[in-house]
Amino acid sequence: MRYFKDNTNQLYAYEDGLLTSTEKQIQVDAAQVAYDADNSDENLAVLQSAQSIRVYIKDDLTALSETDYQAAIAPTDEQKRATTAATLRSQRDELVDRVSREINRRWDIGEDISAWQAYRVALRHLPEQDGFPFTVSWPDAPGDFTGK
Structure with missing residues (x-):
């Protein structure tokens, strides 16, 4: 070429x-x-x-x-940052959806959902962490998921 x-x-x-x-x-x-x-x-x-x-x-x-x-x-640093941030936000959004379904399931059977709600809020605040998107600390789920 x-x-x-x-x-x-x-x-x-x-x-x-x-x-x-x-x-x-x-x-x-x-x-x-x-x-x-x-x-x-x-x-x-x-x-x-x-x-x-x-x-x-x-x-x-x-x-x-x-x-x-x-x-x-080659992508610029800003392009790398934007691509990485978009990927992480997409992963986070999928997890937030999954957590929302988990909250609904637990609510339906009368369980305390406050820990799951706090987890969902922590996930939503992920992009506000210092170092995002290259340094990210994912919050821990408060328990096992009961469904898909």
Whole structure:
């Protein structure tokens, strides 16, 4: 692969073998010089082949190394934080739903639900912890779940 960026830092990746119009012109010029030197059928075929190359890569792009391209597409710290936070919130939300069902089941049979309610509140406050989302202390459930 060949990697490029434009003046707005938009990234491009192209298969090897594709050329810019400048690179194509260099090949055509070289083939023309060779053909002008001896007018051979072989050099004519090379010239015609070079002239028929399709250009897919814009000329106003800056080439990037594989390392620079990988660095450019790597998520920023803020993107990592947002992704990790979203994942944890999703996990927390699923657990809050499960706890809510547990509270309803226990309420229906007349059990004390205050510990489960406190657990649900602690889960809801998870994003307010210092270090969230990279350092999280999950609260302990007050008991075993009785259902799904």
